[in-house]
Amino acid sequence: MKTTPDICVAEFIGAMLCQACDVPMATPQVVDFKGRKVFGSRLESGVELPNDFTQLQSQIGLCANSSIFSAVLAIDLAIGNDDRHWHNWLPQPQQSGEIFLRAVDFSRAWPTRHPPLGFDQIGRENTGLVWREWDSLGVKYDSDSAIDACSRLRRLDASWLGMIFEQLPAEWMVTVSGHDLLDWWRTGWGPRVGAVSNFLEQGAWK
DSSP: OBOSHHHHHHHHHHHHHHHHTTOOBOEEEEEEETTEEEEEEEOOSSOOOOOSHHHHHHHHHTBTTTTHHHHHHHHHHHTTOOOOOTTSEEEEEOTTSOEEEEEOOOTTSTTTSSSOOOHHHHHTSHHHHHHTTHHHHTOOOOHHHHHHHHHHHHTOOHHHHHHHHHTSOGGGOOSSOHHHHHHHIIIIIHHHHHHHHHHHHTTTTO
């Protein structure tokens, strides 16, 4: 669970962006906790986090939905999430022996930081540092998945975000007002996603 109001908003929005992009994630929920409304997610069963580099490399090699890395990279860039480290995934072993991944944890993304962080800043933190490990771990960039994610993100207008806000407790909207966030989305979201698409086409942080 997450209890800090702006982080709760960021977690919920990040999960809903994944859903809009058809990216597996943990289902977001508003949870009553000690008289407060907090963010929770419905954790899937059978999650096995890697303990070291060798286990991580093995899980990636067995990943049944490896295109998720590229799609989530596009989402993370769009909302300025600089904290996509290797434990911010839910790996689920399947009966086939494969691993199915779900994306989790958007606590350091927009609107916790408003407006979203720039790409250079993201590149100096976990998201960029982990991206530089992709090749050594066997993660292959899937441009089709990233482009598809950007296309889906670009179609999410302010009415979509407004519907998300309607599901959230009013007490979460304390750092930046919902009105201000919607105003930014109307004018800033399309250009931001376009910049993400261009950045990825140019090779990201290469």
